[in-house]
Amino acid sequence: MTHRKPRPGTPVPDLLPDRPTLPKVRDVAKDCKACDLYKTGTQTVFGEGPSRAEVMFVGEQPGDVEDLAGHPFVGPAGKLLDRALAQAGIDRSLVYVTNVVKHFKWEPRGKRRIHKKPRVSEIKACRPWLEAELRAVKPSVIVCLGATAAQSVIGPQFKLMANRGTVIPSPLGEQVVATIHPSAVLRAPDSEGRKQAYDSLVADLKVVARLLRKPR
Numbered sequence: 001m002t003h004r005k006p007r008p009g010t011p012v013p014d015l016l017p018d019r020p021t022l023p024k025v026r027d028v029a030k031d032c033k034a035c036d037l038y039k040t041g042t043q044t045v046f047g048e049g050p051s052r053a054e055v056m057f058v059g060e061q062p063g064d065v066e067d068l069a070g071h072p073f074v075g076p077a078g079k080l081l082d083r084a085l086a087q088a089g090i091d092r093s094l095v096y097v098t099n100v101v102k103h104f105k106w107e108p109r110g111k112r113r114i115h116k117k118p119r120v121s122e123i124k125a126c127r128p129w130l131e132a133e134l135r136a137v138k139p140s141v142i143v144c145l146g147a148t149a150a151q152s153v154i155g156p157q158f159k160l161m162a163n164r165g166t167v168i169p170s171p172l173g174e175q176v177v178a179t180i181h182p183s184a185v186l187r188a189p190d191s192e193g194r195k196q197a198y199d200s201l202v203a204d205l206k207v208v209a210r211l212l213r214k215p216r
């Protein structure tokens with residue numbers, strides 16, 4: 001597939017193809033420069049998974065490993081998510097994973113690239129990619145990983161720790177469940193904190209597993 005490279009600042013809706021199939025949308029997203037994050041990230045890290053996945057997991061943004069690999073959730077947090085999904089009884093191969101922002105935003109700390117939270121304007125600029133993914137995949141359940149994803153999908157007033165693990169409708173989907181981002185488990189200060197955070201993640205994912213088992 002070929003298309004003309006967009007100028008910096010061209011908004012995402014102007015890039016979307018007439019018939020926005022997932023492969024076409026993924027292809028044009030490679031050249032997105034709708035916000036300045038294309039300058040910090042190595043490449044667009046688009047969502048991946050079955051084109052008709054029953055469940056779509058939405059995180060904040062690709063991390064350091066994902067940025068270099070060009071694939072979402074393949075770093076340490078992704079590996080932890082894989083383990084939590086297996087424990088909750090969700091088949092990882094049936095899951096579509098993506099992020100609300102598709103380029104890695106970071107700041108240097110010594111030789112390391114440290115995650116930096118995206119601005120509201122960056123999340124807004126990138127949102128049409130997520131909406132296009134949702135229109136194409138049509139998952140019956142959306143799972144938001146972390147507050148940034150949850151506030152983007154459910155609404156800016158959403159309080160993650162008060163409402164995590166419950167089924168909430170949103171403008172983007174009838175069944176949305178929010179939980180912590182797996183990187184929050186890795187960031188817990190000690191092994192007891194990590195265990196508690198991990199167990200709570202698995203408990204929320206079991207809510208998702210039950211939704212997926214429900215007959216439609």
Ligand code: SF4
Nearest residue numbers: 032034035102103126
């Ligand atoms: S973060 Fe999103 S909107 Fe910004 S350049 Fe990357 S793909 Fe485009």
